Amino acid sequence: MSSLYEDYFVLPLGLIGDEERSLGETVLRWAKEVSSKRAEHDEDFSDLLMPSMKKLFVDIGLQSMLVPLSLGGGGLSAKRAPVTCALAIEECSRGDTGIAFILSNIICVQKALLCSSTIGSYQESVFKEFNSESPFISPLILPGYGTGNENPVIFHGLYSQVRAELKGDEITISGKDVRPQCSGLDAKLFCVFCVLDDGNPSLILVQGDSSGIQRSEEIKKTGLAASRNCDLDFRDVKVPKDNIILEGESAIKEILSWYYLCASATVCGAAIAAYEILFEWVSKRFIKGTGNILKENPLVASLLGEIGAGIIEARNLTFNLALHIGDRGENSGSPDALFAFASAVFLKVPRVCTEVIDRSMELMASAGYASEWQLERYWRDAKTVETYVLPETCIEVSVAKHIFDISGL
Amino acid sequence: MKRIDEFTRPLEYLSPLDEYLGFITRAWAEKEVMPKRRSFDEDWETHESIEPAFKKLMVDLGFQRFFFPEDLGGFGMGHSRYVGVGGFRVCEEISRADSAMGVAFAVVHWPLLMICLEPHVNRRLCEEFAPMFCEANEPVFAANAMTEPQGGSDIENMEVLRGSTIRTVAKLDGDEWVINGHKLWPTNSGGAASLFGVVCTTKPGSSDPRDFAFIFVPASTPGVTQGRPYRKAGMAADKNSDIWFENVRVPVWYRAHGPGDDYKYFREMVSWGNLLSISFVSGAMMNVYEILLEFASEVKFRGKPLKENDDIAGVLADIAQKIEVVRITGYQLARMIDRPDLYGNAWSSEIVAKSRAYKFFACDIAVEVLGNAMRIMGPHGSDRMKDIEKHWRDLKIVQLWLGGKQLAQMETARWFFNCETL
Numbered sequence: 104m105s106s107l108y109e110d111y112f113v114l115p116l117g118l119i120g121d122e123e124r125s126l127g128e129t130v131l132r133w134a135k136e137v138s139s140k141r142a143e144h145d146e147d148f149s150d151l152l153m154p155s156m157k158k159l160f161v162d163i164g165l166q167s168m169l170v171p172l173s174l175g176g177g178g179l180s181a182k183r184a185p186v187t188c189a190l191a192i193e194e195c196s197r198g199d200t201g202i203a204f205i206l207s208n209i210i211c212v213q214k215a216l217l218c219s220s221t222i223g224s225y226q227e228s229v230f231k232e233f234n235s236e237s238p239f240i241s242p243l244i245l246p247g248y249g250t251g252n253e254n255p256v257i258f259h260g261l262y263s264q265v266r267a268e269l270k271g272d273e274i275t276i277s278g279k280d281v282r283p284q285c286s287g288l289d290a291k292l293f294c295v296f297c298v299l300d301d302g303n304p305s306l307i308l309v310q311g312d313s314s315g316i317q318r319s320e321e322i323k324k325t326g327l328a329a330s331r332n333c334d335l336d337f338r339d340v341k342v343p344k345d346n347i348i349l350e351g352e353s354a355i356k357e358i359l360s361w362y363y364l365c366a367s368a369t370v371c372g373a374a375i376a377a378y379e380i381l382f383e384w385v386s387k388r389f390i391k392g393t394g395n396i397l398k399e400n401p402l403v404a405s406l407l408g409e410i411g412a413g414i415i416e417a418r419n420l421t422f423n424l425a426l427h428i429g430d431r432g433e434n435s436g437s438p439d440a441l442f443a444f445a446s447a448v449f450l451k452v453p454r455v456c457t458e459v460i461d462r463s464m465e466l467m468a469s470a471g472y473a474s475e476w477q478l479e480r481y482w483r484d485a486k487t488v489e490t491y492v493l494p495e496t497c498i499e500v501s502v503a504k505h506i507f508d509i510s511g512l
Numbered sequence: 513m514k515r516i517d518e519f520t521r522p523l524e525y526l527s528p529l530d531e532y533l534g535f536i537t538r539a540w541a542e543k544e545v546m547p548k549r550r551s552f553d554e555d556w557e558t559h560e561s562i563e564p565a566f567k568k569l570m571v572d573l574g575f576q577r578f579f580f581p582e583d584l585g586g587f588g589m590g591h592s593r594y595v596g597v598g599g600f601r602v603c604e605e606i607s608r609a610d611s612a613m614g615v616a617f618a619v620v621h622w623p624l625l626m627i628c629l630e631p632h633v634n635r636r637l638c639e640e641f642a643p644m645f646c647e648a649n650e651p652v653f654a655a656n657a658m659t660e661p662q663g664g665s666d667i668e669n670m671e672v673l674r675g676s677t678i679r680t681v682a683k684l685d686g687d688e689w690v691i692n693g694h695k696l697w698p699t700n701s702g703g704a705a706s707l708f709g710v711v712c713t714t715k716p717g718s719s720d721p722r723d724f725a726f727i728f729v730p731a732s733t734p735g736v737t738q739g740r741p742y743r744k745a746g747m748a749a750d751k752n753s754d755i756w757f758e759n760v761r762v763p764v765w766y767r768a769h770g771p772g773d774d775y776k777y778f779r780e781m782v783s784w785g786n787l788l789s790i791s792f793v794s795g796a797m798m799n800v801y802e803i804l805l806e807f808a809s810e811v812k813f814r815g816k817p818l819k820e821n822d823d824i825a826g827v828l829a830d831i832a833q834k835i836e837v838v839r840i841t842g843y844q845l846a847r848m849i850d851r852p853d854l855y856g857n858a859w860s861s862e863i864v865a866k867s868r869a870y871k872f873f874a875c876d877i878a879v880e881v882l883g884n885a886m887r888i889m890g891p892h893g894s895d896r897m898k899d900i901e902k903h904w905r906d907l908k909i910v911q912l913w914l915g916g917k918q919l920a921q922m923e924t925a926r927w928f929f930n931c932e933t934l
Contacts, residue, residue: 247890249812260814260821282891323550323896325905390666402918461879461908468912469659469697469752472745479745483905490886490893494813496823512814 108375112415115422118186118429127190133159134198141477146328153238156202156329160238165191165206167233169213171222174230181217185361185425189368193421196372197379200484201329203372204491205240205285207365209233212241212294214361215306215349225345229308232291241292242283243362245493250280255298258355259497259512265337267297267307272344274299274307278337280319284491287333288321296355299347306349306358307342315340325490326483356442359493363449364428366492367421370456373485374414380478381410381463384470397466406462413459417452424448443505446498453489460485514805516608516798519839525847527594530601536573537602541609544568549610550896556748557741559704562613563651569617570651575602577646579621579628584638585646590628596846600791604842607795611906612749614795618788619699619750620645620654623709625784626726626768626777636765637728644706644730655705656781657695657729657755667711668915670779671861671923672934675713675724680757682712682725682767689727689767691735691760702741702751706731709768710757711778722771726778727762735760746905780859782914786867787849789910790842793878796903797835800885803900804828807889818888827888834881838874845870865927868920875911882907 109116119127137155144151160166168191169184170176179187188210196203213233216226233239246261257263265278276295283293293309309316317336324332349358385398385407397403424445431441460482464471471478500512527533544565555561570576578599580586589595599621607614624641627634645652657680658667666677680693691712698705708729715723729736739754768774808819808828818824845867848855856862882904886893894901911917922934 248818250810253812253815256815262812323553325894325896325901389662402921406918457883464908465912465916465918468916469909472909472912474743474745482908483745486883486886486904487894490889491891494890495887496821496827499823 112418114418115186115426118183118422118426119190120183123183123187123190126187127194129163130159130165130191130194131197133163134194137198137202138477145474146480148328148331152199152202152329155199156205156238159195159202160206160209161236165195166209166239169210169217170230170233171217174227175234176230181431182429184214185364185428186422189364189421189425192365192368193372193375193418196369197376199329200369200373200376200481200488201285201327203369204327204366204484204488205238205242205330207362207369208242208285208294209240210365211243211358211362212292212308215294215354215358218354218357219348223345225343226348229292238289239292240286240290241294242285242287242290243358244281244283244293244295246296247282248494254278255302257296257298257304258493259500261493261497263297265295265297267295267299267305269299269344274342274344274346276307276309276337276340276342278335281335281337282322283332283335285327285330285332287318287335288331293335294348299350303350304352304355305347306354308346308348309337309340309342313340313342324487326480326485326487327491353438356438360424360428360442360445362492363445364421364424366488367417367424367448367452370453370485370488371414371417371421373481373488374417374456374459377460377463377478377481378410378414380476380481381407381466384467384476403466406466410459410462413455413462417455417459420448420452439505443502446501449492450495450498450502453485453492457482457485457489516801519798519801519836521839522597522843522847525597525843525850527592527598527601529594529598533598533602534605537569537605538608540565540569540573541605545606545609545613549902550899552610552612552748553746553896553902554748556743556751559749559751562749565613566616566651569606569613570620571649575617576620576648576652578602579624580638580642580646581628581633584642586628586642590625590633591630593850595629596787596848596850597843600787600842600846603788603791604795604798604839607792608799609795610749611792611796611903611910612747614788614792615699615747615750615910616653616704618792619656620652622781622784622788623654623656623707623726623728625781626709626774627728629780632769632773632777634768637768640766641707641728652706653700653704654707654709655698655700657698657701657708657710657757659696659698661694661696668782669919669922670775670782671864671926674719674721675711675775676717676719678711678713678724679716680710680712681716682710682714682727684714684764685761687764688761689725689764691727691729691757691762693757695755695757697742697752698755699750699752701738701755702753703738704751705738708736708755721775724775724778726768726774728766728768729757729760729762733760733762745908746902747909776859778859779864780857783849783858783863783867785914786871787842787845789871789914790838790845790874792910793874793907794835794839794842796907797838797878797881800882800900800903801832801835803898804831804885804888807892807898824888827884831881831884834877838877841870841874861927865923868914869924871914872911872917872920872924875907876917878907879911 167176172178315338319334388397577586582588741751
């Protein structure tokens with residue numbers, strides 16, 4: 104494993120200063136350590152994934168990257184934070200894509216807190232939780248398809264997964280079979296996208312140990328073993344009004360933009376991990392019994408070209424999105440244009456990265472499919488990220504609405 | 513309500529047994545496999561939960577007797593002019609429930625094709641091995657030991673390499689073959705198989721087809737060692753492992769046919785491998801259609817059922833179109849194999865190349881369909897309770913085996929474009 108591969112894939116190096124580079128190298132060392140333990144522990148949660156998460160989130164400190172300096176966190180500036188976070192998530196994903204996805208959720212919740220109009224005592228208390236001595240996992244709960252008891256539509260025809268009623272200073276939240284983005288079993292805090300009685304889309308924080316939250320058994324899923332997810336029932340869960348940290352469509356769009364960035368960086372990391380595995384494979388295998396190294400065959404090389412082009416495209420889109428989010432309000436056009444760009448990036452990057460890993464598996468054939476070579480894990484993980492965020496058609500609509508001035512939908 | 517039977521098949525050319533084979537296989541799949549398949553992933557190593565379903569299919573329903581002549585206790589399908597379409601139907605129905613079971617089942621019969629199929633029946637070997645399959649009270653598996661550590665898909669690259677890279681060597685010693693070699697990945701290895709068809713060379717480095725040998729080796733023969741099953745992305749019901757052959761001795765007449773003919777009929781096995789690969793992906797896609805139909809009818813989007821949204825309907829239409837085309841493609845290949853009088857022998861370069869083309873087309877389409885189906889379902893697409901992701905994981909290896917897409921492309925280009933140096 105090497106570091107940024109800037110000699111291979113063009114990156115916006117002007118944005119990557121000494122601090123980012125140092126952080127990237129630290130996370131990469133962590134990733135190497137995780138990888139070295141795979142043979143023994145595979146995807147074991149207790150023996151490998153949770154201890155690795157603790158080391159990354161707590162000891163290295165990634166779970167408090169956006170927490171203000173005054174509250175004991177990393178205090179990344181608004182301008183540099185997107186690039187730094189994307190870089191850290193990408194490197195993390197090379198070690199474990201599931202942990203990178205969990206980190207993506209944590210970062211987005213911190214971003215939502217930072218976007219609050221005022222950082223009051225409630226926000227401060229939540230920020231401080233991210234300085235704790237154990238992973239403070241905080242998944243988003245995004246809107247989804249309706250499944251019976253229809254809740255309000257919140258985003259491009261998707262429904263809020265919960266109902267939220269504001270009475271006085273208290274919100275009552277109810278919902279059945281609510282699916283968080285990650286780690287339902289281990290979450291300490293949920294960040295719920297919902298609609299209040301006035302029809303205003305809002306983000307509400309709900310402590311994981313709130314009375315009335317019931318967790319199902321762990322859901323078995325394709326990948327992302329570090330994310331032990333489950334469905335949740337919210338049975339009249341009561342939280343103070345202060346837990347509303349953001350309101351309004353533009354705020355929702357800003358957090359979604361960040362989530363698209365972080366999830367894109369996650370799948371980019373998986374694609375780079377696949378590239379490293381494939382590089383070794385095609386450099387050592389022979390074909391046609393003639394002593395020809397696999398990568399020197401023209402047909403194989405053309406496929407390798409497709410794979411390389413995919414990684415270049417995905418990384419550049421991701422880091423350019425980071426650049427534009429960091430420049431927000433200065434050089435990156437209107438907020439709507441930025442959201443359309445973020446949506447477009449997320450339409451492309453997971454598709455490209457899953458295809459990169461898929462093609463890599465085709466070249467490695469059965470070795471790519473066998474767990475021993477690790478590629479199949481990234482293949483499953485990247486696909487899970489691709490399916491988990493929002494249905495593709497909603498993201499397409501986000502782009503279309505802006506580019507073609509569509510008022511409905 | 514629409515069902516999977518809406519997808520078109522060539523009604524003018526189905527096996528006379530089609531309705532019967534389809535009915536009993538579907539009933540078995542729906543009762544013995546579909547309610548239990550979600551637990552199979554954890555059982556990839558021991559098959560404790562998978563074995564009972566195999567027993568029902570192979571022993572109680574008798575499907576492990578499929579190819580053997582009727583007078584030896586078999587179904588006699590090796591003599592049927594409908595063996596292609598009949599086999600396709602059975603494997604498709606099994607794969608609708610679990611394509612790994614479809615693969616494991618098909619590979620029981622794959623090496624037996626060499627000796628049970630007209631016009632090259634080896635009666636003596638049929639008599640030798642029929643009791644193993646036709647009189648057993650337990651499922652009996654067979655395997656084709658082809659791939660080797662150094663060569664990957666070289667073994668299947670018959671047109672160019674003609675067996676020259678095979679390192680598993682068979683030497684004649686009196687009236688016995690002595691076999692030494694190391695094989696990887698055969699379906700039904702990892703302790704499952706009782707009988708191997710082993711691809712060997714009688715003269716290492718030779719590209720003379722007469723030096724290519726296909727020799728049957730019972731797994732209990734001294735010197736045969738099967739490794740532990742590999743852990744894989746999917747295909748839990750299909751065990752794969754290393755196999756070592758160390759001074760393994762079998763009678764000289766365990767060679768399928770002899771110099772030149774082993775090579776010829778092994779090429780027919782490639783055509784069959786391609787045909788049945790299409791049946792696996794077609795069957796799994798039938799189930800994908802069923803799952804999507806239910807999901808898209810139940811969940812709501814923009815205030816109406818998911819499938820009633822124009823944008824979603826567009827994707828669903830693409831999926832249905834692709835399933836329809838893959839299924840009819842598979843049946844077309846089955847007919848070509850069943851009717852050598854019209855299309856040429858299944859071991860001819862033409863049928864091998866066309867079967868490669870059909871297979872890589874079908875597999876590419878299947879991978880695309882599964883990916884799109886998962887995308888439409890969002891987080892439920894990667895939820896094991898919905899079964900789509902299982903098919904997605906399982907089918908990927910079907911695309912990769914038999915030399916994968918690249919070898920298939922080369923064989924197709926060679927035949928259609930007279931390429932001479934590939």
